Amino acid sequence: MLEDGYAAITYRAVAARAGVAAGLVQYYFPTLDDLFTALLQRGSDRIVDQMNAAATAEQPLRAIWRYASNERGAKLMMEYMALANHRKAIRAEMGRGTKRVRAAQLEALQTHWDRYGLGDTDMTPASLLFMMNAIPRMVLLERSFGSRTGHSDMLQMIERFLDRVEPK
Numbered sequence: 001m002l003e004d005g006y007a008a009i010t011y012r013a014v015a016a017r018a019g020v021a022a023g024l025v026q027y028y029f030p031t032l033d034d035l036f037t038a039l040l041q042r043g044s045d046r047i048v049d050q051m052n053a054a055a056t057a058e059q060p061l062r063a064i065w066r067y068a069s070n071e072r073g074a075k076l077m078m079e080y081m082a083l084a085n086h087r088k089a090i091r092a093e094m095g096r097g098t099k100r101v102r103a104a105q106l107e108a109l110q111t112h113w114d115r116y117g118l119g120d121t122d123m124t125p126a127s128l129l130f131m132m133n134a135i136p137r138m139v140l141l142e143r144s145f146g147s148r149t150g151h152s153d154m155l156q157m158i159e160r161f162l163d164r165v166e167p168k
Helices: 011-018 022-028 032-056 060-069 071-084 088-116 125-144 151-165
Strands: none
Touching: 011 022, 032 060, 032 071, 032 088, 060 071, 060 088, 060 125, 060 151, 071 088, 071 125, 088 125, 125 151
16 A cells, blocks of 8 residues: 555455465455455554553653654555545544544543643643644645645654653
8 A cells, every 4th residue: 555555455466465365365355445444453453552552651742743753654544544535434444443542642641641731721632632643644745745834843843842741
């Protein structure tokens, strides 16, 4: 998907990469939506585990930022978003996975929220999480179209914020 896009995914292509017969892939995944759904579930499980580990880490915000800023992960998410735009089953699974990941992130962040000293601001843990997840993905999306206006300023601002609330 990362190399050629979701439209290039076929039973034959998957089987060739896995070194198995196409019929075997189709046996376990009767439709390509079944395959994509299984991959989304597996990916969501892995990310939820990472975010659960972040809850006990010293710097959960930085762990969340690293996850959201992972270029490969963001590119894969954009491919799934494009796919979900055309397939309801994928859209539903993406919704479930996103809710699970965000809930794990929120739990990790709320564990440490009081020490950040943000109680007297309009920022809530949920609003901060939304920004931390959305900004790097939007930067990646805009860069893919050649737009870079404000990106470095925004990324530097977030790094300064992280340095303030979770000093290295």
